[in-house]
Each structure stands twice: as C-alpha cells, then as structure tokens.
Amino acid sequence: MNQLLLGVPIQIGGEEVIICRDSIGSQALSSSRESEVYTIIEGPREDGRPAIYIDEDELKSMRESYPGINVYGLWQLLFANNLVPLGNEVIIFPMGPDRGLYLRLDSSTDVHKPSSILSSSEFVDNFIPEWMDYDLSNASRISLDNLDLVLPTSPAYTRQELFEKQRHDQTKRWYMVASICGLMLIATLVYNYGMYTLYNADMAVYKTKQIQRDELDTKIGELLRERLDKWPDNSAELGKISELVAYDNNLETSPDGETHVGFTTLHQFVTSKYLPFDPAEKVRGIVSEFTPHLNYVIRIDPSEIGGSDNQ
Structure with missing residues (x-):
C-alpha cells in the first residue's frame, strides 16, 4: 500500500474501514475553532504520547455517509503500526x-520521545x-510502501456513542454480576437442599x-426385673412330686x-380313683381333698414346703 485514501471506505486487514484526519499533541486543541468539537479516540499513553482527537462533526458525517463502517484516525493508525519515525x-x-x-515536535525537548x-x-x-520558513526537505517522511497495516484496538466513537457504549458495557457488567449472583444463589440453594436432604436422612x-x-x-429393663438373684432350688417340690408318684x-x-411353668406358684394334681389312703398322710407338706369322683386333689404350695418339712 503506497497511498492511503482518507474519508472513503478502504480495505485494511481484511476489513472495510474509513480513515479520517485526526489531531494529536499537547497543543492539538489550542488551534481549533470554537465551533469545532473534538472527541478523544485514544487517551494519553504511559510513554508520554499525547491523546489523539477526531472532529466529531466529521465523524458524524462518516456515520451518515457510510453507516456500519468503523472509522479510525490517520495518526491513530500510523502509531498503531509503529510508522511514526520520531527524532x-x-x-x-x-x-x-x-x-x-505533519507532526510538529518540541525541539527544546528530546524529540525521540x-x-x-x-x-x-x-x-x-x-x-x-x-512556520513558513521551515524547509520541509529536512522533515522525516512516513512511507507506506509494501506494508500490511493492522487496525488499532478500538475505532472512533462520537460522544453520544461513547456514552451509549459505556452504558451498554455497564449494563453488561451488571448483568454479569447479576448472573454470577444468581448462579451463586442457585448453587447455595442446591447446596442447602442437599445438606437439608442429607440432614433429614x-x-x-x-x-x-x-x-x-x-x-x-x-x-x-424387663430382663433385669425377671433376673433371679440366685439359682432357683426346686428340689423340695420335685421331691414331693416324686414321693407322690411313688405312691x-x-x-x-x-x-x-x-397351668403354670415353673415352681413358684401353687400346683394341683389328681390321684387315681379308689386310692386306699390319703396322700397327705403319706407325704408331709401337701394338702389333699377327697372329691365326689372318688379321688384326691393334691395341692403343693412351694412357699409352705420348707416350714412343713421342718415340723
């Protein structure tokens, strides 16, 4: 590219763009007319390079003539491609x-900065x-011969567009913050629900x-209540029953x-009919009763066996 057309669409880096005149320098705005309104397209840099401005009316005119095409400043483009030979x-x-x-630099300072x-x-x-007595043959020249240009990081915007862009970016940030908060809330609810379910389980x-x-x-408790303090001794009851069976x-x-299981309660037995003797006379410690069935009903009370045997 050996010539750069200004104010009309051209191709740079595979994109159709418009390059317009812009202004740069610490005295860039001092020479402008009162009716001219300039918008910053690039702020001051850390290396000391002054801000770059563009005429807002010219930018609006480009918007009307070529809607949807990004606009960049000439000096903005040249500095982005490191084509300005300071010194x-x-x-x-x-x-x-x-x-x-042209660019004019302060010769009383380091013109390499x-x-x-x-x-x-x-x-x-x-x-x-x-500066009519200056010989332009002494000036440094910028050449674009055989160069592939790259676009600056950001195109030019009018003040209204900058305001809308900032508001849009701020809205996006708020949406992002709201989305993050929403995700955190959902994650918290899911975590709490999981913990609640685990707690219930x-x-x-x-x-x-x-x-x-x-x-x-x-x-x-029931077993403790039924626990025997000592091993039960039912030998007396068994002895009485053995004696009765012998007779x-x-x-x-x-x-x-x-019917009882164990030997802690009263036991009753019935003898055979026509028993020729009273069992109570044969076995001490039992009670017998003759019945109309011609037999005896015998009662053995474990609580009285010991006393009867000692008589």
Whole structure:
C-alpha cells in the first residue's frame, strides 16, 4: 500500500474501514475553532504520547455517509503500526507531491520521545502556514510502501456513542454480576437442599437408632426385673412330686387348675380313683381333698414346703 485514501471506505486487514484526519499533541486543541468539537479516540499513553482527537462533526458525517463502517484516525493508525519515525522536529505524511499532514515536535525537548509531540496539522504547497520558513526537505517522511497495516484496538466513537457504549458495557457488567449472583444463589440453594436432604436422612437414621435403643432399654429393663438373684432350688417340690408318684404312678395334673411353668406358684394334681389312703398322710407338706369322683386333689404350695418339712 503506497497511498492511503482518507474519508472513503478502504480495505485494511481484511476489513472495510474509513480513515479520517485526526489531531494529536499537547497543543492539538489550542488551534481549533470554537465551533469545532473534538472527541478523544485514544487517551494519553504511559510513554508520554499525547491523546489523539477526531472532529466529531466529521465523524458524524462518516456515520451518515457510510453507516456500519468503523472509522479510525490517520495518526491513530500510523502509531498503531509503529510508522511514526520520531527524532525530528517535523514529521510529514505525504498525500500528494506538495501537500500532506505533519507532526510538529518540541525541539527544546528530546524529540525521540512521544511526549515531545506538540501538534498536528496539514501543509499545502510544501510549506507550513505557522512556520513558513521551515524547509520541509529536512522533515522525516512516513512511507507506506509494501506494508500490511493492522487496525488499532478500538475505532472512533462520537460522544453520544461513547456514552451509549459505556452504558451498554455497564449494563453488561451488571448483568454479569447479576448472573454470577444468581448462579451463586442457585448453587447455595442446591447446596442447602442437599445438606437439608442429607440432614433429614441422617435424622431418620438417628431416630430409627433411637427407637431401637429405647426398645433395647425396655427389654433390658424387663430382663433385669425377671433376673433371679440366685439359682432357683426346686428340689423340695420335685421331691414331693416324686414321693407322690411313688405312691400313685397314675398321678395327673388337675384339669381344673391353672397351668403354670415353673415352681413358684401353687400346683394341683389328681390321684387315681379308689386310692386306699390319703396322700397327705403319706407325704408331709401337701394338702389333699377327697372329691365326689372318688379321688384326691393334691395341692403343693412351694412357699409352705420348707416350714412343713421342718415340723
């Protein structure tokens, strides 16, 4: 690319864009007319390079003529591609045989530093209006021959567009913050629900274990109440029954009496019929009663056996 057309769509880096005149320098706005409104397209840099401005009316005109096409400033583009050869008090960008744009640097400072840039403007007929005795042949020239340009990081915006962009970016940030908060809230709810479910499951297990423990405590209490303080000695009762069986081997449990397991309660037996003697006369410590069935009902009371045997 050996010539750069300004104010019309051109292709740079595979994108259709428009390059417009812009202004740069610490005195860039001092020479502007009161009716002109400039918008910053790039702020001051850390290396001292002054801000770059663009005429807002010209930018609006480009928007109307070529809607949807991004606009960049010339000096913005040249600095983005490192094509400005600092080190001279005047640097020109030719746009024809006798005209072009120029940068003026402060010769009282280090002209190799971007902070020395004073202003930018246009020259015609090979002279600078505010510095007519300067010989442009001494100026450094910018050449675009055989160069593939890259676009700056951000195009130019009008003040209204900047305001809308900032508001849009702020809205996006708020949406992002709201989305993050929403995700955190959902994650918190899911976590709390999971913990609540786990808690309920653990509580159900705990209550089941508690019920089982209470049941075991109840059974242990019952077993403790039924526990024998000493090993039971039923030899006396068994001895009486053995004696009775020796006298009457047809001795039966009384069908009228209650059936008990163990030897801690009263026991009743029935003798065979026509027994020729009273069992109470043969076996001490028992009670006998003759019945109309011609047999005896025998009662053995374990609580009285010991006293009867000692008589």
